[in-house]
Amino acid sequence: MSLTGCTTTTTDAHFSRVQLYESVHALADDSVVVAVVHVVSQESANETGEDKTAEFTLSAVVIDEVVKSDGPAAGPEIIVRQDGGTEQAPPAELVEVGDTHLLYLTASELEGDVASQYYVTGANTGIYAASQDTAGCGTSQVFEQVVAETGQDLPAQISPEEATAPS
Structure with a gap:
């Protein structure tokens, strides 16, 4: 079996995310926040470390509904940090301004100004997009x-x- 993942390098940390999930319950357990959000803005950021520069896309998202939150309440607006951007192709799909998502998020565990940012749990595994059939309906949304x-x-x-339910 081949495992694929995303390696992220920052000035202060080097870590790898390689995790296969067998249930949304397991995905939720590895997440500090599970929330329905909409993306309001986006910018690129570069960090240099370990002899190379890494580009990140920083998306400001407004939390519409908190499904799960461990620790202090997240929101109402948080920053989601994803690898890649305009200069470096992202290894996983990026959220886009105007879109609504159900996101599984992990604390960045970085230091300084970026400490409050979140990564998507499991790189792109924790991204569910609002179904076009139900987006903005006011009833329970379906995410794909x-x-x-x-x-x-x-x-x-x-x-x-269903986002945190045991299988």
């Missing part, structure tokens, strides 16, 4: 998995009520 990865057993569609 953005990238299905081999070896994971996650639903193709999910509602916020």
